[in-house]
Amino acid sequence: MKIATWNVNSLKVRLPHVLDWLAAGNADVLALQETKLTDEAFPVAAIQEAGFHCLYSGQKTYNGVAIIARSEPADPLTDIAGLDDPQRRILAATVNGVRVINLYVVNGSEVGSEKYGYKLGWLEKVTAFIAEEMQRHEKLVVVGDFNIAPEDRDVHDPEAWHERILCSTPEREALKKIQALGLSDCFRLFDQPEQSFSWWDYRAAGFRRNLGLRIDLILSSPALTQQCTRCTIDVEPRRLERPSDHAPVVAEFAL
């Protein structure tokens, strides 16, 4: 079973990339972030014609998350206790007995900004939610655009990014609290090439120069970590015309 995450930065623009990528057999479950579509505008028919089910929680212009799956997802959830938030950043569902929590974590803009405060508060609420979900579901993954590079080796230039947004100590500590619930970063379960990233700024030829960050993650509960056989970043879609600024990340489980 292949579980993937991809920040598509507008599903309207990226739908052809997503459909081609799914047709190539890259994922059984694909979590999307930054769909930037209202639920009314979600391309349900195209996804069903491709042989997949979908769930979505969207809004106009910003944010928006979705789960696309070969099997029908069950028990969807879009809002969590203690977080009365119009921003559509959370979508959980159960697929083939695996609880999938799809997150589009707040970017945070700049360290110390109002949005940065919102990010840290949001992460606290979401951490409590994940802890609850883990009590209910032995097989669970938390996937998405975390907007946090876990370690300096996930950053092309750690000095330039030192204590900046996506890399600051409070953000990394918040991610560590999520991992401390017993969730493993699937990518780091295996030997990986150095300078492996999942996001590259559109500006300054960031992708061509591999000036990236690894901020898109798949975290697995102990029962699934045992079954994880592979985790890779697929940079190929990033090479296409009009790409997302993120690449998809895929984890394979022996299920």
Add this chain to the structure above:
DNA sequence: ATGGTTGTTAAACAA
């Protein structure tokens, strides 16, 4: 050097 690019939406705002 606070640059540069893309998406949404109509001059910014967000990333």
